[in-house]
Amino acid sequence: MESKETETNRRGFFKGALALVLGGLVGLVPALAGLTVLLDPLRRKGAQGTTVKVTTLDALPPDGVPRKFPVLANRTDAWNKYTNVPVGAVYLRRTSGDQVEALNVVCPHAGCFVDFSAESGRFLCPCHNSSFTADGKIASATSPSPRALDSLQVEVRKDGEVWVAFQNFKAGQPEKVPVA
Ligand code: FES
Known part of the structure; x- marks a missing residue:
């Protein structure tokens, strides 16, 4: 015991x-x-602030109607390196001759993708009904978006190549603050 x-x-x-x-x-x-x-593989690097070739001028209608294009770039995460993968999308609009404007498709309210309605001539956000004119400005006083669509720098290079400095910006605030 x-x-x-x-x-x-x-x-x-x-x-x-x-x-x-x-x-x-x-x-x-x-x-x-x-x-x-x-x-986390989502901590990806390499896409923001990259200047990429998106299309050529002949793909843009001369009437100023925006057209949507994917943005492809190289990207890395914790384990891999990816070449030419979609990192976002832009609307391109030919304003006159070889002048082109670019807008990020992401709604600055909360990050949904806007659609262009040829019928109304406006961008509409399906999430909370923000609306924007064809050049990206807020179209309605009832739009919840705190700022216009985010414009991006565009360069038309040799042979009509259209290059865009792709960048995302923080949603939900009036200032355009780049996402790192
Ligand atoms: S995300 Fe576009 S209106 Fe809310």
Whole structure:
């Protein structure tokens, strides 16, 4: 038969071991969360601020109606390097001759993609009904968007190649602040 003292010592040992295991688990949760963020493949680099060839002038109608184009660029994440993958989209509009304007398709209210309606001649956001004129300005006083559509720098190069400095901007604020 075991003595009372041995029994007490054993209980103390198990209590200590349990506290150690639980303490370790509690400490492990934030460590794993940090690791997940660090290894998240969505922490992609390489697309923002890149100047990419989007199309050529002959793909843009001379009547000033915007046309949507995907933007393809090289991108890297924690594990891989991707070549020529979609990183966003732009609306391009030929204003006169070889003058071109570019707008990011992302609505500055909360980040949905706007659509151009040829019928109304406006961009419409399907999420909360913001509307914008063909040159990107806010079209209605009831639009919840805090700013106009985000314009991007465009360059028409040799052989009519249309190059756009692609960039996303933070949603939900009146200022145009680039996303890193
Ligand atoms: S995201 Fe466009 S109106 Fe809300």
